[in-house]
Amino acid sequence: MTPFTAEPEPLAMRRCIGRFLTGVAVVTADDGQEQAGMTINSLTSISLDPPIVMISLNFDTRTGDAIETSDRYALSILSSKQEAVARQFASRGGERFADGSFDTTPSGLPVIRDALSQLDCRVVEKHTIGDHRVFFGQVEHCRDRDGSGLSFNAGRFGAFKDFGHEPVRGTREDMR
């Protein structure tokens, strides 16, 4: 364990918080001129009824600008077979929608085909906090499939592997 760092710089903060293992999603938006999309792991489920999710995007992202303009976004929760998609949508520059297969949400946004879940969201609240913009989205449509999720931990991608124990009560598996 390292010593405690007081008032951590971005690098120390990224290293410490990056040890929180997350899933990986792609958020997509359209400002009416062009499609934008980026890889995120800041996706959090906020409320089930009404269904609200939250994402946090760095201030200088094109996708954040497109969401600001359109007040809509779509989410694709990636499977463990989609590391290449996660890398493609995190790269600076380059045409992100050139290769790959996409579906379209009921609101008309592109989503990643073969993702584990696809959600169509309307922004209901937004905040600027620190160097990020936080968008709360009401989920208007969603669908999913079975499969193992892509994981991200300490800067590396991996796959979630369960212990084979009983599902936890109150989880999605339990509600089937």
Ligand SMILES: Cc1cc2nc3c(=O)[nH]c(=O)nc-3n(C[C@H](O)[C@H](O)[C@H](O)COP(=O)(O)O)c2cc1C
């Ligand atoms: C696994 C992973 C998770 C990421 N999560 C976020 C995130 O939650 N918020 C964010 O602003 N950037 C995140 N990024 C970085 C963006 O994907 C990256 O900066 C992207 O190029 C921004 O695209 P844009 O400016 O074209 O919209 C993440 C990158 C990776 C690889």
